[in-house]
Amino acid sequence: MSKTLCSKLAEILKGEAEQKKDVCMVTRERKDLKATILGHPTHSDLVIALEFSFEPTPNKNKTLNLAELVFLQEELNPFLKAIKKSDEIKVSAIHNHWLFEKPRLIYMHLESIQNPIDFAKEVAEALKKAGLK
DSSP, X not given: OOHHHHHXXXXXXXXXXXXXXXXXXXXXXXXXXXXXXXXXXXXXXXXXXXXXXXXXXXXXXXXXXXXEEEEEHHHHHHHHHHHTTOSSOEEEEEEOOOSSEESOEEEEEEEEEEOHHHXXXXXXXHHHHTTOO
C-alpha cells in the first residue's frame, strides 16, 4: 500500500498513519476519555485508541480492513446502528477489555474486504453518528 493512500486513510479517520511493510496502520487517540483502571489514570493506546489496519489482497482495488474501536456505553448503539447499514463491514466482536475501569469502556472489532477508502468513509460517518467528531 502506498504511503499516499495510507495518509489519506488517516486523514479520513482523523488518526495518525504508520506504514509497516505493506500494511497501513492508523491510530486515533480518544483524547476525550479520562480513563482509569484500578483507580489509576491511563493514557495507554491499549485503553483509549481507535486502531485500524489495511492490508493488500490479490484484488488490487480491495484491502483487508480491520478495526478495534473503544466506546463509552452510550456511544455503542448509535455506532452499531449506523455501521450495520454497510453491506460489507462485519462486526466481529463487542466486549470489554478491563475490569474496574471508569468510565465503563466497550470495544468493538470490525472487518471487511473492500475498497479501503469506502471502509474508512463508512466508519468515519458511523463514528460521527455516535458523537465522535
